[in-house]
Amino acid sequence: MTAELIVFTNGPEETRQLGERLGEVLKPGDLVTLMGDLGAGKTTFTQGVGAGLGVQTYLRSPTFTLVNEYRLDNGASLLHVDGYRLGETMHEAMLEADTFGMAEMLDDAQTIVIIEWADRVQEMLTDDRLEVRIASGPDEAQRCFTFSATGPRSRTALRALHDKTQENPEISPA
């Protein structure tokens, strides 16, 4: 059964904070997928996730490198993958993802993987993942985040995120 959490944010700073809360609860081996249009706030949200995980630098866009790796203090690593520039069809996208070893990354228990434009490589993804869908509106600056957990591991992360957001009055579940 899929568990869901819906959170609204008003503006980039709240989006970043929501990402930071998620970063704080992620564990090595977790997979997070991000879906949302250009300008939805994927970059801002992911920068927050990096901060929450204790990454000291800004997370730069992996659009051209396809994958950026960050070492975390606990010995684990964060892999930031971008499906935007992968092949036109899902088959081609998956072939390309294969060339930088995405399958191995997803199997690595010491690695947290966060994938933007994940719909391009859907079939390659681990069954148990935290899916994040970002939608705009109704106001220009407002965003609706839908978090869906598809297995036991991601449900643990989702529950922890739910508790975190309840502590934080700015970003509370709808």
Place this chain on the structure above:
Amino acid sequence: MRILAIETSCDETAAAVIENGRRILSNVVATQIELHERFGGVFPEVASRQHVLAIRPVIEQALEQAGISAMGALDALAVTNGPGLAGSLLVGVNTAKGISFTSGLPLLAVNHLEGHIYSNWLAEGTAAQPITGEPLDPDRFPILVLIVSGGHTELALMTGHSRYQQLGSTLDDAAGEAFDKVARLLELGYPGGPAIQRAAGQGDPTRYALPRPLLHNRDHRFNFSFSGLKTAALNLTRGLTEGDEPITEQMKADVAAAFQAAAVEVLVEKTADAAQAFSAQQVCICGGVSANAALRQAAATRMAQLDLPLHVPPPFLCTDNAAMIGAAAYYRSRAFPHSEAELDLDVFANLPLVELQAAA
């Protein structure tokens, strides 16, 4: 000193032969389009597999054009080992290792970003690819460098050959990536840089106002941010298309012009600011976005005001190529003798510019 250079960090398979760091004897770049033609149109869209197929003919062509019939006529090999796509980088590095092993030529590892910087040192082109304009003074430092491409936006100070101090970089998207994404949202086509430039040429850059991210931000004086500018362009475009009327070509041109003006102003002003702050003797702009005419024009005007010599490579050296890798390798081998790579040379997808100096 003649160097055979190989570059496969992204989508281009390239090889070149460079003499003494400044003279291009040959410069071969196989883009995806050329490969499609050569292999009859059926070609998998897999960057590293393209490189595997293209690398041998490209190297052979570079040697032939340079009039090199035996490896003994060369002095060294150079190859890009990062940053870039790991799978793509591996093809070049493994090929270079193989040639080094069989020929006994020393192997020099080059950072792709350092290659872009040294594209400005190439002074003599070939008949097909001439280099004109005032050459840069090869030994006059410090030099302020702006590297601006699809994957990078970096400000660095060069204090000597192969010596860099990173001053700032983008905090999110690279400038070229923003050009691509704005071109996509305006449905102007790919690649985004030339498409935006074309549309902007028909547009009024003052009709719409877009932000200049971090332009006067003291905490991020030499850093850039283009993700927010891209989003602002997106919101502007959406606002224009909310009614029943479709967006007109003129509106698209005006948005493209406004976006280009904003991106160019931030790039040029931060470069000028850094050049003054660090008393640079020369300024270099390089990378794919440096082919943009508006950037070249604005930078030329601004640096002339500051009485600073500005160097931007000819367009064929702005995009990825191996000539620049050969130039960088030459100066690197002079600055750091005995820095040859071993046969266990690895690739680094996120290799930063500054790590070079620390490692040397």
